[in-house]
Amino acid sequence: MDQFLINIFGDNIIKYIIIPVPALIWVSLFALGAVLAERKISAFMQDRIGPNRTGKWGILQTVMDVVKLFQKEFVFPLRANKVLFRMAPFVVFTAAFLGYAILPFSSVYIGVDLNLGLFYFFAITSLGVMGLLLAGWSSNNKYSLYGGLRSVAQIVSYEIPTALSALSVVMVAGTLSMQKFCVLQSGGIQNWYFLGGPGGLSRLIMVPFLLSSALILFISTLAETNRTPFDIPEADSELVAGVHLEYSGMMFAMFFFAEYAQMFAVSGIITTLFFGGWQSPFGDLIPFLNSPVMQIFWFLIKGLFFVFVQIWLRWTLPRVRVDQLMTICWKYMIPLAFVNLFALGLYLVL
Amino acid sequence: MPYYTILFYIFAIAIIASAVIVVTAKNIIYSAVSLFITLFFIAGLYVLLNADFIAITQIMVYIGGILVLLIFGIMLTSKITEVELTTSNLSAVPAIIFTVGITTIIIFVILTTKWNTKPPAVMTETISQIGKLMLTTYLLPFEIASIVLLVALIGSAMYSRKIK
Structure with missing residues (x-):
């Protein structure tokens, strides 16, 4: 894709403008689909019907919701801080979308194949924290402020197990580049890192540690995206709605888009680190299934599976308390992540 | 003009403008947010210098760590945000003398140093x-x-x- 665009435009700035466009289109389509899927799945799990009036089986529901949000007036709280209040949703969405720069959709399409890709992703996550803080504070509403403070405290704490569990697989693979992660896991499902990665039979010793690392990564990214059971920041029964309480119209939609964009981004990270990225599970047995276009399909299908698990958990588990949240993080996940890191390091040295 | 140069000037102007706001803003929250913009664009300058690791570390440590902690502290103490900061000059004459002196020294150093201008190695x-x-x-x-x-x-x- 890079080479192709260079051929057309030369080493021109237009290239850098075109590259993010497919990812942006995917984020918008995904957010629309995921909101509908979330409502349909929740309805199915709770034995309800769910949206079924707009379009066939209600598939136009979220499209109509967006049309409604476009038409809405942007209501401005009287004593809110005007500049920061306007700025915050854009900071949040930009930070969420910046993470897509390193998602390897296919061997030919990636925003930029940084050799520090994973490190970049974790740094960008902390940018979104700024936006949440600003939104919470500038709304001049105590519930918003509480929501903002809670989500920041939560994200900052859960960054540690996220980074540690990702580090353990980085140690095994010996790279931080997202494309290299995918290339290393070529050759079918048995070479993916949740099964120990490529290598002889002795690599099976690593399987329990890598599997638990994948699990820790999934749980802590769940907390970082503020999803149930870790949705304390927007606990609707206590805080009404969290940081986006005072926002209306498209400003509110920005927060919504950011949340869903982040859901897919972290799923993409888990997919790349542990589940082969864009690799087909059949390896090179059927070469057609590993062509660049099919790679996009595999990456999206794996990512969507993890999004589905996130939605599934949301409608299955109740919300944890604040002290339970911190206990899970500091007393269980971080020590376990350290044990994994240590054990894998020991194995790699020996 | 190559667009890297254009980007450099955009970054440089943004850094200077937001840094001026950090010093002169009457509201401490505005200072903190401008500091955020300053640090972010400094990371951009590092990227232009091919120092990708330092750029990402800058975002991670300064924005994700220090600045979030700073703003967290400011927001929890609501009394600070209400106070108008004094940003006027208390002793203008000595300040002007010192700044003019330091500026001349810096300009002198910039003009007399032999800069090593060979093209950077491809990393x-x-x-x-x-x-x-x-x-x-x-x-x-x-x-x-x-x-x-x-x-x-x-x-x-x-x-x-x-x-x-």
Whole structure:
């Protein structure tokens, strides 16, 4: 894709403008689909019907919701801080979308194949924290402020197990580049890192540690995206709605888009680190299934599976308390992540 | 003009403008947010210099760590945000003398130094080299820095405790 665009435009700035466009289109389509899927799945799990009036089986529901949000007036709280209040949703969405720069959709399409890709992703996550803080504070509403403070405290704490569990697989693979992660896991499902990665039979010793690392990564990214059971920041029964309480119209939609964009981004990270990225599970047995276009399909299908698990958990588990949240993080996940890191390091040295 | 140069000037102007706001803003929140913009664009300058590792570390440490902590502290103490900061000059004459002096020295140094202007080496992978250097040649400074940080952490935890 890079080479192709260079051929057309030369080493021109237009290239850098075109590259993010497919990812942006995917984020918008995904957010629309995921909101509908979330409502349909929740309805199915709770034995309800769910949206079924707009379009066939209600598939136009979220499209109509967006049309409604476009038409809405942007209501401005009287004593809110005007500049920061306007700025915050854009900071949040930009930070969420910046993470897509390193998602390897296919061997030919990636925003930029940084050799520090994973490190970049974790740094960008902390940018979104700024936006949440600003939104919470500038709304001049105590519930918003509480929501903002809670989500920041939560994200900052859960960054540690996220980074540690990702580090353990980085140690095994010996790279931080997202494309290299995918290339290393070529050759079918048995070479993916949740099964120990490529290598002889002795690599099976690593399987329990890598599997638990994948699990820790999934749980802590769940907390970082503020999803149930870790949705304390927007606990609707206590805080009404969290940081986006005072926002209306498209400003509110920005927060919504950011949340869903982040859901897919972290799923993409888990997919790349542990589940082969864009690799087909059949390896090179059927070469057609590993062509660049099919790679996009595999990456999206794996990512969507993890999004589905996130939605599934949301409608299955109740919300944890604040002290339970911190206990899970500091007393269980971080020590376990350290044990994994240590054990894998020991194995790699020996 | 190549667009890297255009980007450089955009970054430079944004850094200077937001840094001026950091100093002159009457509201401490505005200062903190402008500091955020300044640090972010400085990371952009690092990217233009091919220093990708430093750029990302800048975002991670300064924005994700220090600045979030700073704003967290400001927001929890609502009394600070209400106060108007004094940003007027108390002693203008000595300040002008000092700044003019320092500026002349800096300009003098810039003009007289022989700058090493050979084109930068093409770096394919910085992180592995940085990692190797950090654990071989610069192991001692690295370890000392981590011990200093640990001491600071323990010290601040001790001071913030209530003494019974």
